[in-house]
Amino acid sequence: MASAPRRRVRSPAPARKGSHLRVIAGGRARSSTKPASRLSSRPALRFGAAAAIVLAAFVFGLVLLHVLLAQSAFRLQSLQDEVRLQEARFREMRYRVASSEAPARIAEAAEDIGLVVPGEQRYLLAPEEPPGEE
């Protein structure tokens, strides 16, 4: 069996001169540093979350606005179509009225109910001077 390659174990480096690190008494110092870093990252998280929410709200608002705009445009289009339709109906009704009022149709309808063309007109001459009141 081949022996496993030996790993070279580095001896711990001697403390460099002028290092800022220093030994703190007790093991608490390590544990006491963790809550401090959590506390310091919370505002960033909050800011990030808030920014994400604002961004999401902004995007959602933008989409909503676009949808509303689109809906309005479709509604406008629909109303314009309706206006055109009603105008067309109005003109059609005007046409029907004009057709109904046509002299030929009226003459035919009059004959149907037994009306006749009037006789010749007669004029009576009034006296030149009105009769006196006495």
Added chain:
Amino acid sequence: MGKPRLRLASLFVLLALGLAAIAGRLVWVQGFESTRYVEIATQQRERRFTLPPQRGSIYDRDGAELAISMDVQTVFANPHFVPDAAAAANLLAPLLQADPAELLEKLERESGFVYLARKIDSQLAEKVRALGIPGVSLVAESKRFYPAGNLAAHLLGFVGLDNNGLGGIEAHYEERLRGEPGEVLMERDPAGRPIPAGTWRLKPPTAGDHLVLTIDREIQFAAEKALERTVTGFDAVGGSIVVLRPSTGEVLAMANMPTFDPNEFGASTDEARRNRAVTDMYEPGSTSKVVTAAAAIESNVIGPADVLSVPDRLQIGSKVFTDYRPHPVMDLTFADVIAQSSNVGTLKVAQLLGKEKLHEYLGKFGYGRRTGIDFPGEAPGMLPDVDAWWTTSMGTIPIGQGVAVTPLQMTSVLATVANRGVAVTPRIVLATRDARGNRSPAAAPEDHRVIDERTSRRLTEILLGVTEKKNGTGKLARVPGYQIAGKTGSADRVDPGSGGYQGYVTSFIGFAPAGDPQLAVGVVIDNPSVHVGSVTAAPAFKEVMQFALRHLGIGPGPVLPTEGTPLPGPVRSGGESGSSEISALPAGD
């Protein structure tokens, strides 16, 4: 050691080349070719539509609609988008009153667009829309309608498939009626729907102006009915009736036979669509004696009460001209010559007048010249230059043969006499109205004096005798309660086919009330079975004039004396039994 580096270097070079190619293409597309691609993209998204203008309506003088444009729906399909052509054809066929097989054939065509039904009414269109067949759509198209059918058809004219005027007022006032088309530019999605926030540029169309005509719908109808009865009753080829207001030149009615329905003008013939009153010339015959008389009176050649010795025939050049019926030599006043429509008497007066003077007055009354009415295709009539007259022309032109006029021209002649000697250009359009309702009256018509007022009055008194005297030829034109001045006419008819004379044209043209003329009516009948205007045209005149006077509330007006003293009978007998026989005979023209 070297190989991995080579591989890395190769990969790097490849990637670099690839990126460079992409970057190069990017620069090419975005830099050098950007304009082209922008155009292509724009073409894909943007659609430009022409918005047709609303054609102006045409109204009668009282605001009744005579022509109106309406949007109607046209059904079309894109066969590529119709999932089940057979089902669609079966659903549409009963609504569109079409053959299902025919519809199916259209819906199965390898085409992106087929018409299924054009210009259907809105109710039917709604039913088609309600079916919701994919690929089947509706589009609005404008269509011209004439609600009163054939009423004033010749005046109104008609429009073609593209709503452009092809005849009558529709053609003459095309530019005013048509309006200006608009345009809309919009962005559309691939399904063809407008993109709400996309480009939208609108240039709205300008609607055409509305026309208010001088025509009175009721009088027009009365004229058409009277004309129809006359033409049918006398088995005539056709005819025309014109009603004018002498003082303003307004045409209150212009009827023609045969007629047509402008709603279906394609089903009519050119013959039926012609406005004969304006475009057809005829030799006026005895109604033209009015001009001869006016010239003679104004030139002081003769007075209404002056007596003439009138035989029944007169030789001029190589020809002998006769009166309508043989009679002994009679002494007639000039007023009686006109009242009895004596050809010989009129020719004798014309000889005293001379051809230059007669030609001058014919020209003054508008012979050979268009009246200037606002209507297309007006004929000018025909008046030969005096130098071109034959010797025998003095036997024909004074009695209305050898010259040609339109019914409108001849009615204008009588209207001039009625208007105290002033001719007013006839007109059909009273006013225009724009889309906002602003009304602009038409320009005042031109007028000019033709004869002086005194001549006009004396002539009116002579023409009164035509309807009121015992031997007058126009007794059937009398309207009870009114004095009618007018003149009958009967002339040889020029056959349009051969160019020779064949048949007759009869007429009665007059005005009323004679004491204060308000209306002039001309009736011209083309080749009736009875050849005198006193029998054919005079009753139609009476019918129209009576209706118009009543409809417009025109009273009888001041009473005029008839000019000239009627003589008891022939003074000089020609060997015939004479007067009683002449009196008993139906009058000629």
